[in-house]
Amino acid sequence: MIFFVNPIFFYYVGIVWKDVLIGTALVALVALMISATQRSDKWRYGFLALSILLASVLPLMRQQGILIAPVFAVIGSYLFVREIHPRRLIRALLFGVLLISSFGVYKVVQLWTTSTISGSGNRDVSQGLSLIMAYDIAGVLADIPEREVQQFPLPELVSSHFRAGYSAQRVDMMMADPVVSQYLNTVTAKDLREVWVRALKSHPGAYLRHKADAFLWLLGIHDVELCVPIYVGRYTLPDDAAASGGQESYDDRARLLKHGERILRDTTVFRNWFYVLLLVISSVVVIFRAQGVGKLVGLGISCSAWIYLLTFIPTSIACDVRYLYPVVVLSTIGFVAVILNYGLINNAMNVRLTKDSVE
Structure with missing residues (x-):
C-alpha cells in the first residue's frame, strides 16, 4: 500500500x-x-x-x-x-x-x-526533432574548444549564444535566448540537419557526454530544484477559461499540496x-x-x-x-x-x- x-x-x-x-x-x-x-x-x-x-x-x-x-x-x-x-x-x-x-x-x-x-x-513531429537537434548542437558546442567552434557552418553570433545558453538541465534556458529562437525559426530543416550531422561525426565524445548528462538530470541524480513541474490550484488559458466559464482558483487544498511538495x-x-x-x-x-x-x-x-x-x-x-x-x-x-x-x-x-x- x-x-x-x-x-x-x-x-x-x-x-x-x-x-x-x-x-x-x-x-x-x-x-x-x-x-x-x-x-x-x-x-x-x-x-x-x-x-x-x-x-x-x-x-x-x-x-x-x-x-x-x-x-x-x-x-x-x-x-x-x-x-x-x-x-x-x-x-x-x-x-x-x-x-x-x-x-x-x-x-x-x-x-x-x-x-x-x-x-x-498541425503538429509536425519534425518540430520536436529540430528542437532535439538544436539542443544536441548546443551541447557539443559547449563542450569543445573555441577554435573548433569556429569550424562549424553557423553564424558566429549564433554559435556564441548556443554555447552561453546551453544547460544539460533543460533546453528552456537556451530557447529563451532571442538569438537562438530566431535562428531556429528561420533555418531550414536541411541546414540544421547538416550542422547536427557535422557535430556528431566530428565530436562523438562531446555528443555522448551531453546525452549522458542530460539523461542523468532526468533521472534526478543532480539537484531537482528546476525539475519538478508543479502548479497548485486551477489554471487554464484565458481563452479557454472564457469559453468554459471556468476561472483560476487557489484554495486550502492547493496550499496543502504546495506545502507537501516543499517537504517531499x-x-x-x-x-x-x-x-x-x-x-x-x-x-x-x-x-x-x-x-x-x-x-x-x-x-x-x-x-x-x-x-x-x-x-x-x-x-x-x-x-x-x-x-x-x-x-x-x-x-x-x-x-x-x-x-x-x-x-x-x-x-x-x-x-x-x-x-x-x-x-
Missing part, C-alpha cells in the same frame, strides 16, 4: 499532460490485463478486449506510444485467443484479426481527433532513479521467477517501461520529473506485483524469524 499511496500519483492525477495521460491509460490497461489473468469466466475476454482497445490509442497520447502499443496489443491478443478454440489455425486467424482491428481503431481515432480537435492536425522535493518521490531501481528489481524477478501468463504480462510491463525509459537517452531535453511518469506507474505496478505474487516480503520475514529462533 505504501507504493500505491505515493504522493506523486496524487499530484499529477487529472492533469492534462500527455505524460500523465498515457501513464493513466497504462495503469488502466495493465489493471485490466492482470484482472483478466485472474479470472476463468467469460468476463476475462471483455477485460482483454478493453486492454487491447487502450493499447490502440497509446500512440495518440505520446510519441513513445508507437513503440509500446504493439507490445501490449500482441500480449493482449495472445491472451485472448490462447484458450478460445482448440484449433491452432482458428486461434492464429483470430490473433491476426485482433491485431488488424487494433491498428484500425488507432487510425479511426486518429482521423476523428484530427477532424474534431482544433490544431491537432528532496526525497525519492521526485527522483526518477528510484523508480528505475524498482524496475530493475521487478524485471529480474519476472525473468527468473515468474511463470505462465503471469510472466508474459510481467514481461510486457517491464519491456514497455524499459522501452519508454531508453527512448529518452537520445531525446531528453529537460529534467522534468513528469517526462518519465509512465515509467513511474509501470515500475510501481510491476514491483508491487512481484512482491505480492512471489512472496518477497514473506520470505524476508521468514528468514528473519528463523534467525531470531536460532539465536
Whole structure:
C-alpha cells in the first residue's frame, strides 16, 4: 500500500499532460490485463478486449506510444485467443484479426481527433526533432574548444549564444535566448540537419557526454530544484477559461499540496532513479521467477517501461520529473506485483524469524 499511496500519483492525477495521460491509460490497461489473468469466466475476454482497445490509442497520447502499443496489443491478443478454440489455425486467424482491428481503431481515432480537435492536425513531429537537434548542437558546442567552434557552418553570433545558453538541465534556458529562437525559426530543416550531422561525426565524445548528462538530470541524480513541474490550484488559458466559464482558483487544498511538495522535493518521490531501481528489481524477478501468463504480462510491463525509459537517452531535453511518469506507474505496478505474487516480503520475514529462533 505504501507504493500505491505515493504522493506523486496524487499530484499529477487529472492533469492534462500527455505524460500523465498515457501513464493513466497504462495503469488502466495493465489493471485490466492482470484482472483478466485472474479470472476463468467469460468476463476475462471483455477485460482483454478493453486492454487491447487502450493499447490502440497509446500512440495518440505520446510519441513513445508507437513503440509500446504493439507490445501490449500482441500480449493482449495472445491472451485472448490462447484458450478460445482448440484449433491452432482458428486461434492464429483470430490473433491476426485482433491485431488488424487494433491498428484500425488507432487510425479511426486518429482521423476523428484530427477532424474534431482544433490544431491537432498541425503538429509536425519534425518540430520536436529540430528542437532535439538544436539542443544536441548546443551541447557539443559547449563542450569543445573555441577554435573548433569556429569550424562549424553557423553564424558566429549564433554559435556564441548556443554555447552561453546551453544547460544539460533543460533546453528552456537556451530557447529563451532571442538569438537562438530566431535562428531556429528561420533555418531550414536541411541546414540544421547538416550542422547536427557535422557535430556528431566530428565530436562523438562531446555528443555522448551531453546525452549522458542530460539523461542523468532526468533521472534526478543532480539537484531537482528546476525539475519538478508543479502548479497548485486551477489554471487554464484565458481563452479557454472564457469559453468554459471556468476561472483560476487557489484554495486550502492547493496550499496543502504546495506545502507537501516543499517537504517531499528532496526525497525519492521526485527522483526518477528510484523508480528505475524498482524496475530493475521487478524485471529480474519476472525473468527468473515468474511463470505462465503471469510472466508474459510481467514481461510486457517491464519491456514497455524499459522501452519508454531508453527512448529518452537520445531525446531528453529537460529534467522534468513528469517526462518519465509512465515509467513511474509501470515500475510501481510491476514491483508491487512481484512482491505480492512471489512472496518477497514473506520470505524476508521468514528468514528473519528463523534467525531470531536460532539465536
